[in-house]
Amino acid sequence: MVKGYDFSPLSAVNRRRFLQSAAAIGAIGIGSASGILPSLAEVTTPKKGGHFKIGVGSGSTSDTLDPATYYETFMYIFGHSLHGYLTEMSPDGNLVGELAESWEPSKDARTWTFKLRNGVEFHNGKSLDADDVVASINHHRGDQTKSGMKNPLKTVQDIRSDGPATVVISLTAGNVDFPYLMEHYQLAIMPAKDGKPDISGVGCGGYVLDGIDFGVKATAKRFANYWKPDSAWLDSFEVLAIRDVTARTNALTTGQIHAMDRCDLKTLNLLKRNKGLEITSVGGTQHYSLGMFVDAAPFDNVDVRLALKYAMNRQQLLDTLLNGYGQLGNDHPIASSNRFFAKNLPKREYDPEKAKFHLKKAGLSDLKVQYYASDAAYTGAVDAGVLYQQDAAKAGITIDVVRAPADGYYDNVWMKKPFTANYWGGRPTADWTFSTAYEAGADWNESHWKNPRFNELLIAARSELDDAKRLDMYIEMQSLCRDDGGTIIPVFANYVNALSTKVGHNKIGSNWDLDSFRCAERWWLTDV
């Protein structure tokens, strides 16, 4: 499992880049139907220098530099610019080492040994050692923590250093995918002093924080002693919080910023006409979901759930809500890019007759349910609810769409009402995805689903080292989720960004938005 960075001479680098670009072109061939501009065909060599400006639709005066309370893209970008992480998801979707040079599980996958990279320096001059890693991970554990990563890390039993360059993490149960957890944007490695991490923004990433005005903008400069070759090309970059999508688009078209996230899909076709812009669209793990409480009537009957699943017109949702920038969902949360994706599982389609059949089987002639939606879940959630209402009516199902206030939606409505709208940013592994919201007793199990066979498989697959066996298990789990589960997953939404043609990039990672939040590290400016 040794995965390192390519330190080889330039020619090898170029060859590698050619391969990456070739792969990217291949991806475009598939993606062109959904409207990706084929400007990547031209292979550009990255250039050093320049000041890169990006406008993002998030950022708040209440943001903090503490990775435990990072909230939304504005801070996530800084996480991956100021800090290093143990592992990294490559644009091709492979887990590679970042601060960890290699890692090794014990036979039962319960103990993980991470070997740290040599010669990594923090912005304050300190060298990276194992104690920094221990303190940084522990920052998200224990009773005092405010971190959203507390839950995923609850299986960590103990974490200790073994010499300056080795970290040993033992888990309460085997988990083959554990290293994937370590690339999460909250698990930044910070310099530690007396066992306490420094949460002031000092890291060992490619950029040093220059100034931050929370909720407005922040700038960072290239770190002169950054260890990673062929990355962090920019002299400096600036992130602007521009929450209004029209203001963001205006800033991009008038050349005040180089890139923006969360494009307005309704007007994207007009934006595409602008020759100075490139629209990038990557399909990732982000998906929309409708959770039903399987322990509450009428959703406690599997046929009612199936009727509701068949009554959803997914293609229409993809065409209208996402303007085609997405993929159809199959009522399970595993993305098609995941290596354990069940390729041969039949796609669920809109079928009012089947919906009626299942209603009948449940002993019902008609069905009336209340569905709570809010734009806090995702833009257009209420509109999607109304579309669903129309389609379901043809199957004899009356859906009463309740527009819930965006303010406080996740506190008062989601997981409080029996049938609600939600979105998931997605998780990089099948296990993590399932254990976040589908495992019995998980904090965010939005459907209260407790399928014994599913849970048995989930735990078995977690510590199964044989990939072929794991694949079979995950396929069965996806099928269970699809046919028995309490969650409707109509679509996977792409990450759609608009970039000035002055921005150079290789294949864009699909793990998270903006090249897996590594845009500042991976992108460059062509006009410097």
Place this chain on the structure above:
Amino acid sequence: MESIAKIIGQRVAFGALTLWIVSLIIFAGVQLLPGDIATELLGQSATPETVAALRKSLGLDIPAYLRYFDWLRSILQGNFGTALANGRDIAELIEPRLFNTLLLAASAAVISVPLALIGGIVSALYRNTFIDRAINVVTLASISFPEFFVAYILILFLAVNAGILPSLSDVDQSTSALGRLTAMALPALTLAVVVLAHMLRMTRTSIVNLLGNQYIETARLKGLPEWRVLVRHALPNALGPIATVIVLNLAYLITGVVVVEVVFVYPGLGQLIVDSVQKRDIPVVQACSLIFAATYVLLNLTADVLSIVMNPRLMRPK
């Protein structure tokens, strides 16, 4: 003069009372909103344990009324406290924002007040002619459109098509004076357009109202040109109501510009208070609303004082 001092004294006392009531209402209002800062900060990723930990670390486990008295005590000592969300000093947080807001309001006023006065006088001078009607139609149309629409129209013509002004008001402490002027041009223009009509119409009406008076007739009989009659004889007597309207519009420019701030991404106070309400960061909300309330109280006081000063009859009550 003595009576003015008395009036000011009374008004300041009432103003303080108003501020206290405002602080009570805001505090209670934020308490009534669903959720608190812990649930809002954690959002979708909230679990009962992390919410409890966050509440405890922010001191939210103390009853609300005790927190209010704590806050009141420190505010009386001139201490705004620290923001709950990131522990930053609120005075430091607000200072640059307040400066930006005041600067934008001042720029908008510098554009709109002279325009309103001149436009109002011209309108009165050529009352019921084509010029008067044209001025009326243009200003009334501009006040009838929502602010963001005016803003987008200006952006389309001046930023996207002509490319002379930036659509993004990207200012910070390091921005040069000239850079600031350029960056603030569009938001200031938008606001000026929005507040212009009210002031202009008031100027016109106040002047026209006085034209039936005998002293105006006398001035005309003396053979003075019409513009001189208006500017030298009518305008001074009309200044009271005009000043009131101008001052109230200034208050609006300071407290009501959040939409324009959003469209131009201008870092003013409005954006700060919206963020803080969303995150239930009570100390910041309180501090911002006190500033807004104080602005209103002070400017209203100014309007009253101005209208007294400008009217000699009110200066010497019998």
